[in-house]
């Protein structure tokens with residue numbers, strides 16, 4: 001079977017499922033989620049022509065004054081009365097301009113004697129220190145398109161747009177299965193031949209920042225019938241993730257167990273290192289991702305496939321990880337027939353590739369804060385060469 005390019009596998013994975021149904025959530029619970037519908041402004045911002053400074057609202061054409069101060073306008077106060085020619089209104093930041101005023105003379109540039117002010121500085125342009133009504137956004141206009149990630153800035157915009165709740169997808173339910181007869185639960189003393197199962201806690205930690213409910217179905221023995229039974233149970237989830245048993249050995253039975261449970265496989269084996277044995281398919285309405293068992297392979301494939309799949313189900317229109325340009329600090333060998341995702345870290349001098357790139361080298365993985373992406377068939381690289389990295393944090 002030929003190896004599927006990473007980008008094509010990512011496309012096919014996203015095509016296996018639509019974003020999850022929408023629910024209206026109070027805004028504080030929407031941070032870190034994605035808008036599932038276009039969001040319109042329910043109000044003008046600013047709601048009127050507002051002062052950007054503390055000073056005096058005046059007509060710029062009357063510069064340099066004098067003006068008679070006849071009223072006051074403060075944010076949250078009563079509306080100021082209209083200015084007659086030669087009049088000024090004491091005004092504070094965020095307050096509405098009185099009718100007739102077009103500019104604000106800041107108080108530092110005004111000399112005041114009793115109720116009379118004069119400008120002490122150069123000419124004042126019309127509109128100076130004024131935020132015109134609806135200059136930020138207007139009622140009925142598009143605030144944010146569907147698919148936008150809701151970070152702090154977008155939350156502020158939505159609130160100022162008049163919203164108290166937002167349309168977001170319901171959190172994805174994710175079932176984790178750790179396959180392998182050698183595995184024992186975390187913290188259990190491992191006898192010779194046994195290994196603490198680290199993949200599920202690692203995946204739960206990776207998913208920690210995303211809106212999802214993770215259910216760990218535990219360690220599954222390498223037995224076709226019992227594994228198929230677990231797959232059937234896991235079909236209630238939106239995403240089923242297994243680790244281990246994905247390769248070609250006699251005990252690698254994830255694929256047959258998945259098929260026995262009624263699953264339909266879409267692809268298997270990706271042109272990447274680590275992560276070649278990755279597989280994906282559907283089981284009922286659930287999307288299945290079978291990750292390799294090696295901890296580094298599971299980590300890298302989860303970063304490139306599982307996290308984007310969750311973002312896609314949550315309504316993101318740009319679910320793939322962001323990459324960035326960087327510079328190598330040391331040579332790298334030529335790549336082989338798969339794309340390399342090298343564990344590396346960023347330093348002042350550039351990117352340092354970790355010495356051990358074995359897909360079971362967890363100590364090196366724990367030192368990495370990025371992956372260097374090197375396409376299949378790349379020639380050797382030297383220090384100073386430009387590379388593409390995928391930041392991990």
Ligand SMILES: Nc1nc2c(c(=O)[nH]1)N[C@H]1C(S)=C(S)[C@@H](COP(=O)(O)OP(=O)(O)OC[C@H]3O[C@@H](n4cnc5c(N)ncnc54)[C@H](O)[C@@H]3O)O[C@H]1N2
Nearest residue numbers: 178180197198199244245246247252276292293294295297
């Ligand atoms: N003849 C071939 N052998 C292998 C190939 C191949 O193409 N031909 N592919 C290799 C590649 S690449 C990978 S990656 C591994 C992945 O294999 P599996 O997905 O079948 O993983 P396992 O054999 O079950 O486990 C591999 C390794 O990882 C340990 N493991 C498994 N689960 C966990 C867990 N939950 N926590 C921690 N460690 C885990 C397991 O004990 C093994 O040491 O296959 C190559 N072989």
Ligand code: MOO
Nearest residue numbers: 274275276297359
């Ligand atoms: O592709 Mo495997 O993940 O090399 O070790």
